[in-house]
Amino acid sequence: MTKISSLSGQQRLRQLARSQLGTAVRIEEVSQTKADTGDASPFADKHQQLAARSGAGINQTxxxxxxxxxRRLLMQKERQQLNLERIILLAQDYCPEQVSTQEVDPDWFQQYCQLVLDVSNGNMQQLWAKILAGEIASPGKFSLKTLHALKRMSYKEAIALQQAANLSCRSKQDPSGRIYFGYIRRPSLWQWLTGRGRAVLNLSQFGLSYPQILSLTDIGLLHSAEIETGELASGLSLNWQYQQQLLSGKVTKNVVLQYYKYTASGAELLPLLSVQPNQAYLQAIKLLLADVIEFNL
Structure with missing residues (x-):
């Protein structure tokens, strides 16, 4: 049985910052420029703003x-320090009251700190903060491989992962999540006559485009190949969990289901996302599989 430390998650976070970074976290509020807020401005203004942020301002006579x-290197170091402190401060919001007595691996934490130095996007900082809080609560929860995969992720790819998570089902056999999109049946005379041996759902209708799938594959969060189940025999009972909804049913014809599968890194990141069930997708997948699976109401 795991022992529970008397320290809260936030206390453990502050302790970690002091022991590994040599100081308590302090953060100053920094006002955002027009470039940060996305307000429209002439090209010259935006150019000057970006140049100033890079430390290569035009007016440096x-x-x-x-x-x-x-000066540029100093600004870069200050910006990196600010990013690190912001993320550690944000992690306090996600720290549980009770954590295990096991300490966070100092090597893991050092690599974590290096990887977050250039993370300036607010939404990505929130994701990194959740990872730190999760690691403090349960050391070893996030692998270094997952951290490096997240480092490669842009905000655009983070949105793609969110869309994928919204379409993911779970089962006892695969709690990491699957994105079902079609089925295949063995050739038969009936299929030859009707042409209904295969059915595929276009996931782009539900917010997950094929280019997004490719990008998640490229950064190592989805497996590169479409996965197929073994042949599911007629009469087999199925129990899936779609977000907070239980889907149960029975296979009516021997069938092979097709789906996208998360890698180990993708599966570690999924619980960090706030998923929203896509009812249109749920109805579409049930309709698609109606010929081979009878779902309970």
Whole structure:
């Protein structure tokens, strides 16, 4: 049985910051520029704003090339420190009161800190903060491989993962999640006459496009190949969990189901997302499988 520490999650987080970073986390509120808020402005204004943020501002008269380089590096280090402190501070919101007595691996935490230095997007910072809080609560929960996969993820790809999560079903056989999209039946005379040996659902109708699937595959969150179940025999009972809804039914014809499967890294990230059930997808997949699976009402 896992022992419970007397320290709360937030206390453990502050302890981790002091022991590994050498200081308590302090953060200053920084006002956002027009470029951050996305307000429309002339090209020249946006160009100057980006140049200033990079440390290579146009109006740096009187400074030598070496001085301009030093200034840029200093700004970069300050920005990275601010990103790190913001994420650690955000993690406090997700820390549970009770955590195990096992300490976070210091090597894991050092790599984590290096990976978040250049994460400036607010939504991505929230995701990284959840990971730190989860690791404090249960050390070993997130692998370094998952951290590096997340580092490769852009905000656009994070949206794609959210869309994939909204379409994911779970079962006792595969609690990591599956995205069902079709089925195949063995050739038969009836199928030859009717042409109904296979059916496929276009997931782009429900927010998950094929380019998004490819991008999630490229960063290692989905397996590259479409997965097929073994042949499910007629009479087999099925029990799936779609978000908070239980889907139960019985296979009426021997069939092979097709789905996209998450990698280990993708499965570790899924619980961090706030999923929204897509009722249109649920109805469409039930209609698609109606010829081979009889779902209970």
């Amino acid at each position: 009187g400074l030598s090339l070496a001085e301009r380089a030093d």
